[in-house]
Amino acid sequence: MAFTTEHENGTADGSTKIKLKDVYKIFGEHTEDALGLLRAGKSKADIHRKTGCSIGVNGATFDIKAGEIFVIMGLSGSGKSTLLRLLNRLIEPTAGSIEIDGQDITKMSRKALIELRRRDISMVFQSFALLPNRNVLNNAAFGLEVAGVGELERKEKAMAALKAVGLEGYSESRPDELSGGMKQRVGLARALASEPSILLMDEAFSALDPLIRTEMQDELVRLQAEHSRTIVFVSHDLDEAMRIGDRICIMQNGNVVQVGTPDEIVGNPANDYIRSFFRNVDVSQVFKAGDVARKNQITIIERQGVSAAAALEQMKSRDREFAIIVGRDMKYHGMVSQASLMEKIRSKAEDPYRKAFLADATPIAANEQLSGVLGQVAASAWPVPVVDEEHRYVGAISKSALLETLDRAN
Amino acid sequence: MSFDIGDGIDSAVNYILDNFSPALDLVAASIGFVTDGLQNGLLAIPMPVGIAVFALLALWRVSFGFAVFAGLSLALVGQMGLWAAMMETLSLVIASTAIAMIVGLPLGVAMARRDSVAAIIRPALDLMQTMPAFVYLIPAAMFFGLGAVPGTIATVIFSMPPVVRLTNLGIRQVDVEFVEAGNAFGCTPTQLLLKVQLPNAMPSIMAGINQTIMLSLSMVVIASMIGAGGLGNTVLTGIQRLDVGTGFEGGLAVVILAVILDRLTQSLGSKGARLRLPFLKFGLRQPEAKAA
Numbered sequence: 001m002a003f004t005t006e007h008e009n010g011t012a013d014g015s016t017k018i019k020l021k022d023v024y025k026i027f028g029e030h031t032e033d034a035l036g037l038l039r040a041g042k043s044k045a046d047i048h049r050k051t052g053c054s055i056g057v058n059g060a061t062f063d064i065k066a067g068e069i070f071v072i073m074g075l076s077g078s079g080k081s082t083l084l085r086l087l088n089r090l091i092e093p094t095a096g097s098i099e100i101d102g103q104d105i106t107k108m109s110r111k112a113l114i115e116l117r118r119r120d121i122s123m124v125f126q127s128f129a130l131l132p133n134r135n136v137l138n139n140a141a142f143g144l145e146v147a148g149v150g151e152l153e154r155k156e157k158a159m160a161a162l163k164a165v166g167l168e169g170y171s172e173s174r175p176d177e178l179s180g181g182m183k184q185r186v187g188l189a190r191a192l193a194s195e196p197s198i199l200l201m202d203e204a205f206s207a208l209d210p211l212i213r214t215e216m217q218d219e220l221v222r223l224q225a226e227h228s229r230t231i232v233f234v235s236h237d238l239d240e241a242m243r244i245g246d247r248i249c250i251m252q253n254g255n256v257v258q259v260g261t262p263d264e265i266v267g268n269p270a271n272d273y274i275r276s277f278f279r280n281v282d283v284s285q286v287f288k289a290g291d292v293a294r295k296n297q298i299t300i301i302e303r304q305g306v307s308a309a310a311a312l313e314q315m316k317s318r319d320r321e322f323a324i325i326v327g328r329d330m331k332y333h334g335m336v337s338q339a340s341l342m343e344k345i346r347s348k349a350e351d352p353y354r355k356a357f358l359a360d361a362t363p364i365a366a367n368e369q370l371s372g373v374l375g376q377v378a379a380s381a382w383p384v385p386v387v388d389e390e391h392r393y394v395g396a397i398s399k400s401a402l403l404e405t406l407d408r409a410n
Numbered sequence: 411m412s413f414d415i416g417d418g419i420d421s422a423v424n425y426i427l428d429n430f431s432p433a434l435d436l437v438a439a440s441i442g443f444v445t446d447g448l449q450n451g452l453l454a455i456p457m458p459v460g461i462a463v464f465a466l467l468a469l470w471r472v473s474f475g476f477a478v479f480a481g482l483s484l485a486l487v488g489q490m491g492l493w494a495a496m497m498e499t500l501s502l503v504i505a506s507t508a509i510a511m512i513v514g515l516p517l518g519v520a521m522a523r524r525d526s527v528a529a530i531i532r533p534a535l536d537l538m539q540t541m542p543a544f545v546y547l548i549p550a551a552m553f554f555g556l557g558a559v560p561g562t563i564a565t566v567i568f569s570m571p572p573v574v575r576l577t578n579l580g581i582r583q584v585d586v587e588f589v590e591a592g593n594a595f596g597c598t599p600t601q602l603l604l605k606v607q608l609p610n611a612m613p614s615i616m617a618g619i620n621q622t623i624m625l626s627l628s629m630v631v632i633a634s635m636i637g638a639g640g641l642g643n644t645v646l647t648g649i650q651r652l653d654v655g656t657g658f659e660g661g662l663a664v665v666i667l668a669v670i671l672d673r674l675t676q677s678l679g680s681k682g683a684r685l686r687l688p689f690l691k692f693g694l695r696q697p698e699a700k701a702a
Contacts, residue, residue, distance in 0.1 A: 090590055118596030129587035133609040143595040146605070190595075200594075 023096035028053030074251035137171035181212035290366030293386035293395030448501035499640030518577025561638025572621030580614025
């Protein structure tokens with residue numbers, strides 16, 4: 001599995017699960033007026049002065065794919081939690097459409113909405129929201145109880161959900177006897193018990209201390225690997241978003257400013273606001289070797305068509321110390337230096353390329369985490385070649401390119 | 411043009427008397443049935459048994475020390491010859507508190523659900539609480555004559571506001587995340603009320619019921635002026651005869667009943683865990699055993 005990327009490894013099958021189109025949420029009394037002004041391009045300050053309304057979500061349009069972990073990220077007050085609550089209409093959208101499996105939930109009747117919440121969407125809360133008057137089992141069974149599932153069946157399902165999060169031994173405990181991490185496991189079990197296809201998680205791990213938080217993130221990824229659900233996860237923590245997110249949506253002042261994979265967002269942030277998140281992020285955890293590899297640093301020579309002497313000439317004329325030798329199909333064969341190639345030509349060796357290959361120029365896989373190859377690049381006397389899963393040459397990482405990448409974060 | 415509010419109230423009361431007397435009779439009969447039944451029931455309990463019941467309740471809900479206090483102080487009431495009067499008062503308190511809860515809890519729930527309802531009911535509650543308690547005695551006596559029934563009704567009016575207010579407050583103060591969780595998992599409004607809001611508003615509601623009991627206890631003394639009977643009569647006799655001793659005895663018995671009822675009902679709201687202690691221990695022991 002070394003050569004599959006994380007996204008192919010994930011369970012997203014690519015079909016659209018949730019489709020948001022021009023979704024607005026305006027808080028206040030005269031939302032119609034405010035919406036008109038907003039669409040006319042007035043600033044939020046203006047709108048607040050004229051109508052007293054504040055903008056929660058300003059025209060969100062994006063798709064969430066089935067089976068992916070979709071992280072909504074932003075600072076507090078950016079509208080991320082509001083946006084999440086629009087997805088199960090805990091907050092009523094002011095305008096726009098939200099389609100779940102092709103059905104517009106903004107037009108749903110109260111009754112259909114309750115049905116949807118019981119069957120398809122469940123939620124995990126920041127401060128757990130476990131009901132203190134119920135024990136762990138009855139908390140986990142809450143959704144099923146409300147949905148009218150019989151006592152025996154719901155206890156069985158709740159027990160299975162508790163088992164999935166490793167709390168089967170605590171079913172009779174009261175919430176206040178549990179630690180924060182355990183409480184949130186119960187919160188997760190409660191959300192999983194009704195086997196929903198969509199899980200909404202509102203800063204679900206923010207109240208936990210860092211070690212437990214990491215543990216819970218791993219747990220979530222593990223649960224997701226076992227049984228794929230569409231997870232919409234709100235977070236203000238970029239490390240968390242990078243760690244668990246298949247895709248990330250970044251919000252700023254109610255606007256969706258960028259939606260993309262972690263690599264896309266770190267590699268190509270849409271604005272300074274997003275860039276400012278990365279100051280504390282370890283980019284070597286985000287980037288893969290392939291993201292940093294450049295093709296323009298080293299001459300590429302096709303083995304079949306070019307003689308060794310011509311290759312040496314090319315390197316000399318371009319003032320390149322090293323050359324990558326590839327086959328017609330761009331398959332990586334080896335790396336030579338001017339010196340090694342010159343020596344083999346002088347000694348009239350057979351197949352000078354093969355003899356001239358630098359012995360310790362081992363290529364690294366493009367999907368390897370940058371953090372894992374830092375040492376190799378730093379210790380190497382020449383740029384380290386990078387190949388993809390079919391052993392095609394992708395580029396090389398030089399020390400200077402590496403430093404530049406690591407520095408970009410700061 | 412001038413008008414007289416007092417005249418207006420008078421004619422309104424007369425209008426009700428003229429046109430609704432069958433309904434009033436029905437109300438009086440049903441309340442009378444409850445209060446009489448309670449009174450006869452409580453009076454049928456022999457004093458030593460009654461004292462023992464209170465002491466055991468105190469032991470179960472509060473503490474050993476309080477059980478001793480309850481037993482001794484009730485024995486003192488019996489020694490003063492006021493046991494029967496205290497039981498009469500207790501029956502009035504129980505009846506009026508029960509009615510106040512039956513009417514007050516739904517009102518409180520309605521207030522919590524709709525701001526518009528709250529806006530209408532709140533000034534009415536203010537009026538009920540600030541109006542001098544004696545004023546209720548007049549229409550109560552006019553509508554229902556003299557005795558325990560008008561006493562109970564006047565007491566209900568005077569003592570109901572706390573349970574309404576604190577039910578409203580309790581429901582409104584339930585953690586927003588609990589309500590969100592209830593809604594997110596597909597509760598209907600009724601399910602939300604019964605499974606999420608009321609259980610979590612319980613401490614506040616119990617505090618309201620406690621306040622209602624305390625207020626009704628203070629009102630039943632006043633209600634004795636229209637023949638409600640009980641310990642109020644003893645106090646009233648003391649006042650009428652300028653007999654400090656009798657008045658003090660009646661007052662002391664009221665205080666003793668008040669302290670006992672107060673501690674017992676408070677324990678229902680805040681010390682719920684006392685009752686569940688054995689189950690709690692059991693629940694804790696289980697995972698420990700599995701971990702070992």
